[in-house]
Amino acid sequence: MNMFKERLFHPISKISFIILLFIAPLFFSDSNIQLFIFWGINILLAQSINLLSGFSGQISLGHAAFYAIGAYTSATLMIHFGLSIFITIVIAAIFNAFVGFLLSIPARRVKEFYLAMMTLGFGFIIQEIVKEWSSVTGGVMGLSGIPSAKLGTLNFFGIQANMVMYYWLVLVIVIVTMWLLKNFVQSYMGRSFLAVHRSELSAESLGISPGSAKQLAYTLSASIAGIAGALYASQMAYIGSNSFDMMQSIGILIMGILGGFGTLIGPILGAAFLTFVPNKLQFIQDFQLMIYSLLLVISFLFIPNGFAGLLKIRTSLEKGNRINKSIKAIPLKNDGKLLNEKQSSFLKKSFSPILNVKEVVKDFGGLRALNDVTISLSKGQILGLIGPNGSGKSTLVNLISGVYPVSKGEIHFNGKDITNMATHSIARYGIIRTFQDPHNVPTMTVKENLLLGTHRLFKSSLLACTLNANHSLREEEQMLTRVTEIMELCDLTDYADELAGNLPYGMQRMVEVARAILAEPQLLLLDEPAAGLSEGELEELNRLIRYVKNQGIPVILIDHHMDFVTGLVDEILVLESGGVIYSGSVEGMQKDHHVIRAYLGVEHHA
Amino acid sequence: MIDFQFMLELIFMGICVGSVYSLIAHGFNITFWTTKVVNFAHGPFLMFCSMLILMFLSIGFPWIVAILLEMFSISIIGVILERVSVRPLVKSPTSMGWIVATLGVGLFLQALATKIWGAQALAFPAFIFESTDYVPILGISMSLQYLLVLGTGLGIMLIMELVMKKTIWGKAMKAVSFDPDLASVMGIKSKSVVTISFILSALLAGVAGLLIAPIYGNVAPDFGMNIMVLGFVAAVLGGMGSSKGALIGGMTLGVIEKLVGGYISTSAEHGVAFAILILILAIKPEGLFGIKAVQKV
Structure with missing residues (x-):
């Protein structure tokens, strides 16, 4: 079957088929x-x-x-x-x-x-x-x-x-x-x-x-x-x-x-x-x-x-084949690096905060999910966000990424007010997030899903894309190079052409995190990325987040896996019932009695 | 003064026709409550009911028997639709499956009707009253046929409301609409409730078909789809899933249509309905009385 398909879609058979279609009418009756x-x-x-x-x-x-x-x-x-x-x-x-x-x-x-x-x-x-x-x-x-x-x-x-x-x-x-x-x-x-x-x-x-x-x-x-x-x-x-x-x-x-x-x-x-x-x-x-x-x-x-x-025909959604055929000979500048020079230097660690969340409140009907939360995050910093279920961690991420509107308060990013902006506009400013359950496109391959991550970096026009203009092909190739790199980093290379929906859960997670990284975030929001991962996968994720940190990209990390979180973060924020009960270093948190009470409960003596 | 009377008559007719739209909107609501499914065969159901009544009458059955037989038939069709087009597809991530499948059932009924009774419109006899029976109220002459439609429409909606609010069945339906799995755990037979909702919805289509056909005077296989879109406009105008909305949405649409028909052009009637649909979906998608859906992440 595969052999047959390969022959069927070979350029020579395609061209002969088209020629056949052109001469066919000369032998047809009018009705045909x-x-x-x-x-x-x-x-x-x-x-x-x-x-x-x-x-x-x-x-x-x-x-x-x-x-x-x-x-x-x-x-x-x-x-x-x-x-x-x-x-x-x-x-x-x-x-x-x-x-x-x-x-x-x-x-x-x-x-x-x-x-x-x-x-x-x-x-x-x-x-x-x-x-x-x-x-x-x-x-x-x-x-x-x-x-x-x-x-x-x-x-x-x-x-x-x-x-x-x-x-x-x-x-x-x-x-x-x-x-x-x-x-x-x-x-x-x-x-x-x-x-x-x-x-x-x-x-x-x-x-x-x-x-x-x-x-x-x-x-x-x-x-x-x-x-x-x-x-x-x-x-x-x-x-x-x-x-x-x-x-x-x-x-x-x-x-x-x-x-x-x-x-x-x-x-x-x-x-x-x-x-x-x-x-x-x-x-x-x-x-x-x-x-x-x-x-x-x-x-x-x-x-x-x-x-x-039925015939197992699938239309590829990337131009890898097309590019390999035609412009391989042209050497590329500026490939081989996930983030280009300009961005890297721009993202050098500094102490001026890049994200400012000011006194944010979120109400769902009569229920207050977040009460007066203030955060500031500097470049190159990883902030851990922990708290019991229902404490408002995901809500906070949803507010920053614009999924929910804010009830009160302001969010500033890179000096711009992004409060209540549309999610896609916020993403274009460079705030990229992942979800609690992987949101890949199940009918796309791993490679195509990862390419989706680079979406916001593409600049080619509609015309250039549909006409396969050289510069748009070059752009696609550049993105494909980045995708290949990150696949190697995450051990996903073997699954590049596998449909994302067919992968085991842990791998889908990795694809989603990798996809977010490919978007070249200036702030990465990870909502429970470690949930459901095996030990080996956890290690890989750890490596990936360290890689992000080395790039100078600030991260907000939500997770319940305490060893995982404490091993990575610079600072930690503990939420309970929508309010901040602790903010500071990991060591301080472990001694803080509010946190201990929230997690373990405290015996009341008469 | 004459103009004023003309307008009152238009409004009256609009309310009566609108009550049929309300019934259709109600039919959409019932399955929407239990499964979030809107039956795209609802219009053809309605058409098929009118056709069935015609057939039973022509065989020589009295009205009451014809109606009972028609109601029985449409219930069976409703169950088949639920089994074939809804149950296997409702869990899939996109709604395209059940939309296309229920539409398919509807088109099949339309094709069947065309095969059996021909594509031409058939005359539908007056029901209980003659089309020429009028009573003068407040200086305007009201057609008894129209009044009957209004009365029956309102009556049925009132009964439905009572059933939903007061009986255990109504409560079970509310429970299933909230969370079918949770309702199952609580001992409610979710699947039966869903099936019953489709039967009820089909019966409402039957009633609507019985009421609208004498007003139109004739029925053709393709009138179902058209009137279904109007019923949907009524449902959206009032707010999908709201009983009060269905009632008011239907009547508002009926009145607007008749006023446009009377003062501008009858051929613009349906165009206005479509304009309303687009406007309401673009400006206030939750309708007049609906509840805004909150996106869950």
Whole structure:
């Protein structure tokens, strides 16, 4: 199987396959050419929903709306203004991107079934508008007379286009779109989509803004669907509101789910299934809706990862292979060091505090979780945070990292007021945290998860990423070098291509801590990193934290494992019931009677 | 003065239609309480009920038998939906599974209805009252059919509220909604409570279908999905999971729709509902009476 797959994805077989696709129509009947054109259009639709629902996790039950807008935009421009199809496709893509952007403004704020119902409603409304706005869309009568290769009314640069030429146009668009998509999902932006999909909170803790990621997903997804719509309109020569009803939306969804969300090959297979099977089997056409709906019911139960899952196809989310192939020869400056020079000197130990938490209070309803806590932390210092369960340790970390809003008080970092800022903005200032239970992306490999940690350091633009511009590849390579280094440091190299979700618990912990370190934190917050670790793993973690300390990065460490904590920290803070009962050196703490009482209790003598 | 009367009539009609939206919103709430699941087949359930009644009536059954048979059928469908689309998928980390699976059941019913009864709209007979029966109240003539819808809708919601507040079943349901595992430990059969919530929700869809069909005058296989979105707007407007919210949200939506329909354009009615949905989700996602969810880390 592996041998077969390797051959299948070999560049030579890829190129010969593409050449085959180009010459195929010369031997096809018209009806088969048409079928392949529909396959191409369906691939675009399936990739469009794949990007939105499969990668960034935003369900869409009204995707036909984008398809419709693309089709009507292109059709009206061609009919009324006589524009060339090359121009109308571009306009449809841009206009649709704009519509997607607009929809994302409310849609990025809602999740789950709220979003599902909202997109369902969006689909209905666009269909309603198409029906009612008859002066533009032709209403229920539809829009006919769209220049089409089928009727010989379509011109490519003044030459009358036939079906084969139209087929080539669709083929080129599909191939280019696939190439751009592949580059995109393998870039840091693509990885951020999947991170937002799995856990918005964890994505935010690495400096990814879920809102922006979703906004980008809607914009790009709508734009691809718009291109599909434009191609469809011209292929059919006629479009009516029925072509874009709920059934169409469901069809698009099924192509994605059945093919396999989150891969690039899957949607191609899903699109093939929905294009060729109903065409060849008459009884399926009669029961199309019923079969679609049954597929919806059973797909998540039996093939949650679609055809791609069955064939064990996975789309890599990093450009390691691509880089090894092309730019290995170019020597790199500034690699081989986890932190670059500038940062290291900047982080030299000093006595001016970098973090100031001033008289912070946190109330949950009537419950006071933290009462008047003040901390200051200097560069290169490790602060241990201990206390019984429910004493407010995690709450404090959640306040500093912006997960919870502060009820009263102020938090300053590096001289800036970060009180109640969004988690991802705080992360961008360099405050990186880990969680009590590992928040890795289980469907990403260890390497990809670690690359996610470097997210906030990437600077390449969207265009550079999707076009694989040289400097963006260089950047990716630089990050990959850092990832390789830290994997060696944590003994994770052997598991680099293993899915994070398949690793044992302790190793998942290590991945999360390593990921946080890769983000080049200026303050690291570790929430019980040692919980559930074996002795050996504990030692490794110890090494890792010492490594961080040597870099001059201040750390706040929460843990119950006393030997572990006391061996590492410079200073310790003990919380009980939301209040600070001790702050100072480890030696002092061990003698402090408040602390002893909190942990061991004190006998009361009459 | 005539204008004023026209407006009152619109408001009256809005409240009556809105009470059906409230019933749908209530149907969403019941399963939301027990499983945090919103049944995407709820609209088709409603449509299928109207269709079933039509079928039983055409066979020659009297109304009461037709309604009982329809209620029985939809309960069974509700149980099947819970077993097939909800129970195996509700524990998965993303909600996409059960959303898609319940939607699949809904679309299957829609397809089935199309296969059996055709895609065209079928005339639905007036229920108890004729569509021409009016009573004049406060100077405006009120359709008895509409009044019946309002009365039944309010009555059912009142009974539901009493059941939830006063009976052991209601308390069990509250317990399961709070924590199904803890409820199991306390001796409550969590799974049965969940199943019953789906039956209750399906029955509410049945009632809503029975009430709305005579007002619409005809039913088509695809009307369920549309009205489901409206019911959802009502639920979100009032606040997901709130009984009071469902009632007020539904009626507010009904009145706004009718006013827009009467003064601007009937084709803009649904557009307004969607605008409300977007606005409320963007500005106040917890709705008028809902409780803001606290993110747990």
